[in-house]
Amino acid sequence: MKKAAVIIAVISAAVAAALLIYDGVFMKTANVGFFAMNTYVSAELKGADSQKCAQKISDITARLDTEVLSRTSENSEIHSVNQNGSGVLGSELGGWIAELLQVCKKSGGAFDFTLGGVSDLWSFGSNPRVPDGQALADALSHSGYEKLTLSGNNLTLSDRAAVIDLGAAGKGIALDKIKEAVEKSRVSHAVVSVGGSVLLYGDKTFTVGIRDPEGGAGRYIAKLSVEQSCVSTSGSYEQSFEKDGRKYHHILDPETGYPVDNGLVSVTVISESGLLSDALSTACYVLGIERGSKLAAEYGCRAVFITQDKKIYLSGVSRDVIEITDNSYTFAEQ
Ligand code: AMP
Ligand code: MG
Numbered sequence: 001m002k003k004a005a006v007i008i009a010v011i012s013a014a015v016a017a018a019l020l021i022y023d024g025v026f027m028k029t030a031n032v033g034f035f036a037m038n039t040y041v042s043a044e045l046k047g048a049d050s051q052k053c054a055q056k057i058s059d060i061t062a063r064l065d066t067e068v069l070s071r072t073s074e075n076s077e078i079h080s081v082n083q084n085g086s087g088v089l090g091s092e093l094g095g096w097i098a099e100l101l102q103v104c105k106k107s108g109g110a111f112d113f114t115l116g117g118v119s120d121l122w123s124f125g126s127n128p129r130v131p132d133g134q135a136l137a138d139a140l141s142h143s144g145y146e147k148l149t150l151s152g153n154n155l156t157l158s159d160r161a162a163v164i165d166l167g168a169a170g171k172g173i174a175l176d177k178i179k180e181a182v183e184k185s186r187v188s189h190a191v192v193s194v195g196g197s198v199l200l201y202g203d204k205t206f207t208v209g210i211r212d213p214e215g216g217a218g219r220y221i222a223k224l225s226v227e228q229s230c231v232s233t234s235g236s237y238e239q240s241f242e243k244d245g246r247k248y249h250h251i252l253d254p255e256t257g258y259p260v261d262n263g264l265v266s267v268t269v270i271s272e273s274g275l276l277s278d279a280l281s282t283a284c285y286v287l288g289i290e291r292g293s294k295l296a297a298e299y300g301c302r303a304v305f306i307t308q309d310k311k312i313y314l315s316g317v318s319r320d321v322i323e324i325t326d327n328s329y330t331f332a333e334q
Contacts, residue, residue: 030054036061037069037171038125039195043178046202047187056181057192061174068093069170071116071163078164082116086156094153096173096275100166103279104145107295111283112254114143116163121257124239124250131257140257168234172278175199175230179274197232197278212326213237213265213306221326222312224304226270232277234285235266251285262288263307270317271301289313307332 030050033042036058043057066073068090071082081087089097103111117139121131131139142161149156157164166173171194182190182201189202200206208231209220224231236259240249249259267284271277280301284292289305293315296303302316311332314322319331 032058034058037065037174037194039171041192041194043190043192045182045187045192046189047185049185049187053182053185053187053190056185057178060177060181061194064174064177065170069166069173071165078166081155081157082163085160086154089153089155091153094150094155096169097148097150097155099275100169100279101145101148101150103276103283106298107283107287108291109145109254110286110291111168111279112143112145113166113168114145114147114157114162114164115252115254115257116165117142117161118252118257119165119167119250120163122248122250122252124241128239128241128248130243130248136257140254143254168282169275169279171195171197172230172232172274172276175274175278179230196234196238196281197230197274199230199274200226201228203228209325210268210304210306211235211237211266221306221324221329222304223323223325224268224270224317225321225323229270229272230274230277231268231270232274232281233266233268234281236260236285237265251282253286260286263309264288264305265308266306267292268304268306269296269301270303271299276301289315 028048028050030045032054041061043054045053066075068077070076071078073079077089077093100113121135121139123129142159147157147159147162174194175197178192179199179201190199192199198208205225205227208224208226210222210224211233212219212221213235234251236249236251238250240247251260253260264285267281269277269281269284276299280296280299284296284303287295293303296315304317305313310329312329313332313334
């Protein structure tokens with residue numbers, strides 16, 4: 001009996017050790033958070049390469065911003081085009097610009113990534129203010145995606161005062177690059193958020209929160225169940241200020257240069273592509289529920305629209321996959 005007990009103890013210890021080794025070697029995890037691309041990036045990774053992959057994600061976001069997408073970093077491709085009025089883009093950036101120009105066209109100009117001069121006047125990031133009307137009209141006259149010509153990878157601005165600003169799509173583009181890195185690694189599951197855009201990677205159903213437009217970060221009004229995808233939310237709560245009892249936010253109507261005021265507070269778009277989820281969440285916000293739903297459907301994407309009067313409109317999203325967690329919100333009759 002004594003011998004049997006020893007054998008059992010040895011086997012148990014061996015199994016426990018094997019499990020520990022398995023967990024340590026094969027089921028590694030990483031949880032990291034840092035600032036990049038003017039926002040907070042967080043990554044939860046599961047799988048053998050988690051630590052290595054977390055470092056890659058940090059490298060990707062830093063490099064993409066400073067060398068490619070940023071319009072303030074002096075070493076970036078976009079900065080160079082804005083300065084020189086033209087440039088030969090790297091093939092990746094050329095492809096992204098082509099896709100974004102298509103979103104500009106398909107949205108009838110509601111999405112327009114040449115509003116940099118107008119955004120600068122509002123200065124949402126640093127010293128927000130309501131711009132002078134004449135200055136706004138001037139900046140608006142120098143914006144417009146029709147002023148861009150992309151021929152192969154040659155990008156030209158017909159108006160030297162136009163300012164390319166990829167703020168509405170850059171975070172989603174980063175998710176696509178991060179997904180490529182995750183796919184090449186031995187990470188099995190990943191949840192990576194770059195500001196309001198999140199990559200859900202792996203073979204399972206994920207739950208993502210739709211943020212409470214009136215509450216701070218970490219407060220949600222609904223839970224969405226989705227498979228592997230990119231989910232981006234554009235919200236009027238992201239960058240905003242109040243002046244004389246009026247609220248101003250960073251999503252601009254390209255026709256007026258003023259913040260979009262159409263009764264929406266946020267739009268969430270679900271797509272396989274990070275670029276599309278991000279660009280379309282902004283485009284759908286500007287377009288409003290009806291035209292936004294059509295655009296999302298044209299791209300095979302799903303969308304959730306939240307209105308100021310606390311109604312939730314679904315476009316291609318079944319009610320089975322969304323659970324309202326704040327009872328002051330209700331589904332709109334559609
Ligand atoms: P997002 O949070 O992804 O909706 O992006 C908002 C950012 O995109 C703003 O901070 C501006 O930099 C830029 N932006 C504002 N209005 C537009 C618009 N109508 N089309 C494209 N980009 C815009
Ligand atoms: Mg966006």
